[in-house]
Amino acid sequence: MEHTSSYKLFYVTWFCLLFLSPFLVSSLLSYNYYARRCPNMIRIVRRGVWYAIQDDASIAASLLRLHFHDCFVNGCDASVLLDDTSGEKNAFPNKDSARGYEVIDHIKSELEEACPYTVSCTDILTLAAAAAVDFSGGPYWPVELGRRDGFSASEDAANKQLPSPFEPLKDIIAKFTEKGLDLKDVVVLSGAHTIGFAQCFTFKPRLFNFSGSGKPDPTLDSSLLTNLQRVCPNQADSDTKLAPLDPVTSTKFDNVYFKLLVSNAGLLQSDQALMRDDRTASMVISYSRSLSLFNNDFAESMDKLARIGVLTAPKGEIRENCRKSNRVGFAKKTGNRAATKKTLN
Ligand code: HEM
Numbered sequence: 455m456e457h458t459s460s461y462k463l464f465y466v467t468w469f470c471l472l473f474l475s476p477f478l479v480s481s482l483l484s485y486n487y488y489a490r491r492c493p494n495m496i497r498i499v500r501r502g503v504w505y506a507i508q509d510d511a512s513i514a515a516s517l518l519r520l521h522f523h524d525c526f527v528n529g530c531d532a533s534v535l536l537d538d539t540s541g542e543k544n545a546f547p548n549k550d551s552a553r554g555y556e557v558i559d560h561i562k563s564e565l566e567e568a569c570p571y572t573v574s575c576t577d578i579l580t581l582a583a584a585a586a587v588d589f590s591g592g593p594y595w596p597v598e599l600g601r602r603d604g605f606s607a608s609e610d611a612a613n614k615q616l617p618s619p620f621e622p623l624k625d626i627i628a629k630f631t632e633k634g635l636d637l638k639d640v641v642v643l644s645g646a647h648t649i650g651f652a653q654c655f656t657f658k659p660r661l662f663n664f665s666g667s668g669k670p671d672p673t674l675d676s677s678l679l680t681n682l683q684r685v686c687p688n689q690a691d692s693d694t695k696l697a698p699l700d701p702v703t704s705t706k707f708d709n710v711y712f713k714l715l716v717s718n719a720g721l722l723q724s725d726q727a728l729m730r731d732d733r734t735a736s737m738v739i740s741y742s743r744s745l746s747l748f749n750n751d752f753a754e755s756m757d758k759l760a761r762i763g764v765l766t767a768p769k770g771e772i773r774e775n776c777r778k779s780n781r782v783g784f785a786k787k788t789g790n791r792a793a794t795k796k797t798l799n
């Protein structure tokens with residue numbers, strides 16, 4: 455009798471472990487990962503982000519986007535930070551657009567001084583994005599750490615997997631689903647566009663030739679249209695001029711982005727599209743009405759984003775320089791196999 459029930463327990467336990475195994479990766483991360491390894495890690499990262507924002511408030515948005523682009527391609531592995539010529543930096547969504555690399559480099563150099571070879575670049579970027587939101591007036595959430603850096607980056611994967619402002623909502627949703635994120639994540643994470651800027655070419659067709667009609671997007675709020683046409687005149691040399699994604703409070707992390715969508719004043723076509731699907735529109739309306747709902751849900755979805763395809767020891771490496779893998783050049787420089795092996799730890 456007793457025998458049978460312990461067998462049962464055995465099978466139930468194994469069944470549960472098997473079933474839960476895809477989620478176990480998250481349990482390898484922890485809030486106090488660096489508590490012994492590098493006690494000042496969190497303080498150093500937050501201080502670096504703080505000073506960067508004092509110097510240039512627009513950098514907060516750039517750091518947040520950089521983290522999104524890291525996690526969405528190859529998982530959160532700092533692939534976006536690699537300088538490889540065929541890497542993600544050169545992909546369309548990043549080239550002449552993604553910024554904030556110097557901030558991460560600077561924080562990394564301080565960390566190398568405090569605790570050499572200890573803190574991964576992707577953990578720095580994850581924590582920097584959260585700090586950027588916090589310091590911009592958005593929600594604070596604790597970040598689990600212990601990610602390791604990947605060895606390579608793919609321009610091709612970045613081009614295919616990052617969302618484009620010109621593609622239909624259903625395609626954007628599919629890209630998020632592919633990463634294990636759901637419809638709510640799409641809507642609430644789009645709320646990141648409450649801070650930051652976009653270049654004119656990312657929304658220009660809406661101003662002058664919407665869907666090849668030769669006319670502006672008829673749904674775009676008319677006073678916003680007039681303003682945008684002034685910032686982005688209908689000629690190629692205005693393509694790289696900048697407009698705020700949320701012109702009301704462009705450096706404040708709040709829910710104005712959703713209020714703008716409700717009044718047809720979203721900047722990107724892909725932003726405004728959230729109002730054209732009943733399922734997403736109802737969420738946009740809820741977030742426009744409740745800042746605390748948005749803050750809570752945003753923190754929750756950022757936590758999900760920060761767990762995509764994470765590498766934990768013994769996978770990956772702790773890069774010495776966020777711009778290149780330890781494997782690159784090191785073996786060649788020293789001609790020493792033992793040295794190469796050392797870098798793989
Ligand atoms: C849903 C699909 C998304 C699309 C189509 C999209 C597209 C874009 C585009 C076109 C820009 C302007 C880039 C430029 O002009 O160079 C931009 C900026 C930005 N995006 Fe997104 N994005 C999406 C989702 C997200 C998510 C999930 C986040 C973060 C959680 C995010 C954060 C940002 C931020 C903060 C900026 C401003 C960057 C800066 O000022 O440097 N975006 N996005």
Ligand SMILES: *[C@@H]1O[C@H](CO)[C@@H](O)[C@H](O)[C@H]1NC(C)=O
Pocket residue numbers: 663665666667668
């Ligand atoms: C608008 O776009 C369409 C298709 O992309 C193009 O054929 C047309 O010439 C454009 N019209 C203007 C006024 O630029």
